Amino acid sequence: MKGDRKYIFMFLLPSAVLMGLFLYYPFFKSFYLSFYRTKGFFDKKFVGWDNFERLFTDKLLGAATLHTLELMLYVLLFQVGIALVLAVLVEAISRLKTFYRTVFFFPVVISGTAISLLFVLFYNYNFGLLNNLLANFGIEKIFWLEEGNALRAVAIPTVWHYVGFYFILFLTAMSKIPSDYYEAARLEGISAFKRTTKLTIPLIMSDIKVVITLAITGTLKVFEFVWVITSGQNGSEVLGTYMYKKAMVDQNFGYGSAVAIYMVIFGVLLALLANRLLKRDEITY
Amino acid sequence: MEPTISVKPNVQRGEFRRFKLSTVLIYVVLSAWAMTTIYPLFWIVNNSFKVSRDVMNNSFSVAWQPTFVNYTTAFDRINIGKSYINSLVMSGSTVLLVLIFGGLAAYVLSRFNFAGKRAIYSLLYATLLIPAFATVVPVYELLIKTGTVNTYWGLILPHTAGNLTFAILVIAGYMSTIPKELEEAAFIDGSNRWQMFYKVFVPISQPVFASASIFVFLWSYNDLFSALIFVSHKDVRPIVALLSEISSQYGTDFGLMATAVTLTVIPVLIVYLFVSKYIQKGLTEGAIKG
Numbered sequence A: 001m002k003g004d005r006k007y008i009f010m011f012l013l014p015s016a017v018l019m020g021l022f023l024y025y026p027f028f029k030s031f032y033l034s035f036y037r038t039k040g041f042f043d044k045k046f047v048g049w050d051n052f053e054r055l056f057t058d059k060l061l062g063a064a065t066l067h068t069l070e071l072m073l074y075v076l077l078f079q080v081g082i083a084l085v086l087a088v089l090v091e092a093i094s095r096l097k098t099f100y101r102t103v104f105f106f107p108v109v110i111s112g113t114a115i116s117l118l119f120v121l122f123y124n125y126n127f128g129l130l131n132n133l134l135a136n137f138g139i140e141k142i143f144w145l146e147e148g149n150a151l152r153a154v155a156i157p158t159v160w161h162y163v164g165f166y167f168i169l170f171l172t173a174m175s176k177i178p179s180d181y182y183e184a185a186r187l188e189g190i191s192a193f194k195r196t197t198k199l200t201i202p203l204i205m206s207d208i209k210v211v212i213t214l215a216i217t218g219t220l221k222v223f224e225f226v227w228v229i230t231s232g233q234n235g236s237e238v239l240g241t242y243m244y245k246k247a248m249v250d251q252n253f254g255y256g257s258a259v260a261i262y263m264v265i266f267g268v269l270l271a272l273l274a275n276r277l278l279k280r281d282e283i284t285y
Numbered sequence B: 001m002e003p004t005i006s007v008k009p010n011v012q013r014g015e016f017r018r019f020k021l022s023t024v025l026i027y028v029v030l031s032a033w034a035m036t037t038i039y040p041l042f043w044i045v046n047n048s049f050k051v052s053r054d055v056m057n058n059s060f061s062v063a064w065q066p067t068f069v070n071y072t073t074a075f076d077r078i079n080i081g082k083s084y085i086n087s088l089v090m091s092g093s094t095v096l097l098v099l100i101f102g103g104l105a106a107y108v109l110s111r112f113n114f115a116g117k118r119a120i121y122s123l124l125y126a127t128l129l130i131p132a133f134a135t136v137v138p139v140y141e142l143l144i145k146t147g148t149v150n151t152y153w154g155l156i157l158p159h160t161a162g163n164l165t166f167a168i169l170v171i172a173g174y175m176s177t178i179p180k181e182l183e184e185a186a187f188i189d190g191s192n193r194w195q196m197f198y199k200v201f202v203p204i205s206q207p208v209f210a211s212a213s214i215f216v217f218l219w220s221y222n223d224l225f226s227a228l229i230f231v232s233h234k235d236v237r238p239i240v241a242l243l244s245e246i247s248s249q250y251g252t253d254f255g256l257m258a259t260a261v262t263l264t265v266i267p268v269l270i271v272y273l274f275v276s277k278y279i280q281k282g283l284t285e286g287a288i289k290g
Helices: A003-035 A051-059 A059-092 A097-109 A112-123 A128-136 A150-175 A179-188 A192-203 A205-220 A224-229 A239-251 A253-277 B010-048 B053-058 B069-076 B080-111 B116-129 B136-145 B153-175 B180-188 B193-204 B206-222 B223-230 B237-247 B254-285
Strands: A036-039 A044-045
Touching: A003 A036, A003 A253, A003 B080, A003 B116, A003 B136, A003 B153, A003 B193, A036 A051, A036 A253, A036 B080, A051 A253, A059 A150, A059 A192, A059 A205, A059 A239, A059 A253, A097 A150, A097 B010, A097 B254, A112 A128, A112 A150, A112 A224, A112 B010, A112 B237, A112 B254, A150 A205, A150 A224, A150 B010, A179 A192, A192 A205, A192 B053, A192 B193, A205 A253, A205 B254, A224 A239, A224 B223, A224 B237, A239 A253, A239 B136, A239 B223, B010 B254, B053 B237, B053 B254, B069 B254, B080 B116, B080 B153, B080 B193, B080 B206, B080 B237, B080 B254, B116 B153, B136 B153, B136 B223, B153 B206, B180 B193, B193 B206, B206 B237, B206 B254, B223 B237, B237 B254
Parallel strands: none
Antiparallel strands: A036 A044
């Protein structure tokens, strides 16, 4: 159409400006800042690769990386796993489907902060729900958030929070599988279990891949749960909280930025790795 | 005549029963998970009607004689009402801007062919790899320089930018399914591109606008990280940031904490119950496949 160029430009402009100012520019600025030693905004000195060298000797960062990886393991096993099982089960029933769909998604809409506070109340040593429960059975109280437990205590709400999201994605993917596939399977007399493992799961493999990638990159962004429940104490520091502490609490923007860049690279590498391991031909119906 | 009532052979009956048993098992498992999503909500709302001491002594008992003292405290002393308004204004504006700007961009990307389109898509996908952690310091600096830190814009602008990619991809996915004939008919009727956008494409794309707005609202309303940094002042503080502060300041007042959580959660739950049907719809049509 005549004059389309004008519209293309105008319609894209607002998004381009906003994303340029608040995503691309800051990202490259972070990269630039990671080569400086800073104190607040005004005291800035070029130090070359110093911040990056520091990354390699920073024991706390190493620990935070390991904790993030452990959390990722729980997320992949339980969050994605439970979501897949629930989706298969809901797909198999005929009644109450809408009810389960609605209810399973509940936690997703609640803020991580609110859920974290809920778990603060659950884990409280003196009065928490869990120790209350144990007391009913005459079992001694447990320090739920002490060293060795804290990371797993944080992992439970983290995992629980987003099961519903992946559940809906899986269910959506399954609803796109043509029904004649299932009819053929029924005619062949294939059992429900086999139908799930040999038909449904292979057919939604590309969606499982997407979910795994989302779960991996999502775990790198975990912040609220750790911040509110443990503040990163007792071996539960993750990359997100560590970056926040370096940049915002210590006001060390240079090193904080280096940590952020490290997180981006780490995330991209993990996502590429996952994609490689799960490489498979795309299925089109 | 043959009798019309036939007795089913045993084998079939047996199979039927086995099928039923597995169905029952499925319902048991699904209901068990449903309990984990419903009970905590009930627990927190229930405890919001108790004074702290009663929460400590027995957090399971139902508050048959509810006290509203926590609610009056929340509104009078810690001014949760103001934070509500802040959250609604900021997240509401974010949704509005994302839908307008994202809708326009999605329209262009789904309906036009032009040089550089692929490059734009690549740039869009690239933003998915930029976490908030990697932008926070420069954005903070930018907001300070422009005097927008601790104002509503301090949250609206970064959140709008951060949610545009998701919105553009999902809306463009939906718009690309709209038949070309519709566009041609509108063009023959003398519509220009603006009119085509808001008279034809926006109304047809309502379901995807609905689902995109739900997600954008949730992500904006619930984002603690940006709230702690960009809008921490108490006049503009959104509800998540207030919650986080309540936990550190009033961490021993369990009744009050339960109330604060309840007050944050209830509005989103109500909205969600009204619009939940759009959530799957939007994802089905959209380009969630990265």
